[in-house]
Amino acid sequence: MLGPTDYLLWLLNFSLEVSVLVCAFRRRVFLRYLPLNLAMLGAALANVGECYVILHYGLKSPVYRYFYYYSECVLIVLLYFSLFDLYQHVFAELGATKHIRAASLLLLLATAGVSFLMVRQIQHHLMGRFVIELSQNLYFVGLVLSYVLWGAMMKLRETRVQLIQLALSLGVFFSAYSATYALLNLFPGFEITLRILPPLLSLWLPVTWTLTLWKVPEEARLETARLAASPAR
């Protein structure tokens, strides 16, 4: 049974996801960060769909369980492409767009292949288990990619504030979820890790992305010295 806090967090999440889209339109960066905005649009639509399914079939129904995990899988794939879109922005000047696109597709296919190998012995609900396994593996691939992106941004002395903040918040999001997985493993069945942390953490991306798109103009630049320490003379 859902309580008022669940509904409040859910509504807040939906409103913030819509606010990211509104800010992107107002700042005229909707197409510039298209995968990121599509991820937010997808998340908002998934929220509406999940609300409909809960009202018609109930929280405990298999319909809701399938809808939840399948839509989450689509959303994590969209977030994955958002991350690679940030890679493309960072490496644009090096002319590596083609290679980054190829790497993103190869890595997605490889992750799907590994996920399938992990669940192939399961006889029942193979597709459902595959979708969950793929989502979890993509979280951890996203985590590794975020740290690599942070390293690349430091190395290349990236100065675009908007880009830096979007990448940092995505990395924090992936890290926080990995910590949730670790907590779940340490304390299985712990109420906070199952019911309270996931919806709270899911607020992080829409909040930070809304603030970034709302407060930081596209042309804002960071002083290099603040991003990376200058080499000692």
Next chain:
Amino acid sequence: MSRWSKVAAFVLLTLVTAVTVKNAVSPAVTAGAPVAVNGAPLPPPPDQP
């Protein structure tokens, strides 16, 4: 080393690292794990017969 070799090495290294980290962090996590990009409530695990 060509650019395509670097791409292949990057893909392989990322995947191996991610799966290793995942197995280290949560070896036993299966269905019912908090996969959650949006704030919808997590579905309860199915009733065991």
